[in-house]
Amino acid sequence: MLKKLLSKFKRKEEKKYPNRFLKFYYENQQRLNKERRSTYTEKKDAGICVRCNKKALSGIVFCDYHQKKQINYNKKARLK
Numbered sequence: 001m002l003k004k005l006l007s008k009f010k011r012k013e014e015k016k017y018p019n020r021f022l023k024f025y026y027e028n029q030q031r032l033n034k035e036r037r038s039t040y041t042e043k044k045d046a047g048i049c050v051r052c053n054k055k056a057l058s059g060i061v062f063c064d065y066h067q068k069k070q071i072n073y074n075k076k077a078r079l080k
């Protein structure tokens with residue numbers, strides 16, 4: 001009886017995710033993304049750079065240093 005229930009549960013789980021490791025990964029990924037998003041929004045609203053904790057430049061989410069870094073990164077990305 002118990003064995004039957006367990007196999008039923010297992011099958012249900014396998015339908016959603018290929019295996020329990022992927023299930024764990026997806027569930028945690030969703031949680032981590034949510035946390036990351038809230039920190040990003042909090043910093044953005046507070047006018048703090050989202051990469052470090054320095055004051056961000058007005059209108060953008062980066063400080064002077066990370067803004068320059070981001071510009072360089074975008075240039076490199078476009079060259080590829």
Ligand SMILES: [Zn+2]
Nearest residue numbers: 049052063066
């Ligand atoms: Zn910064």
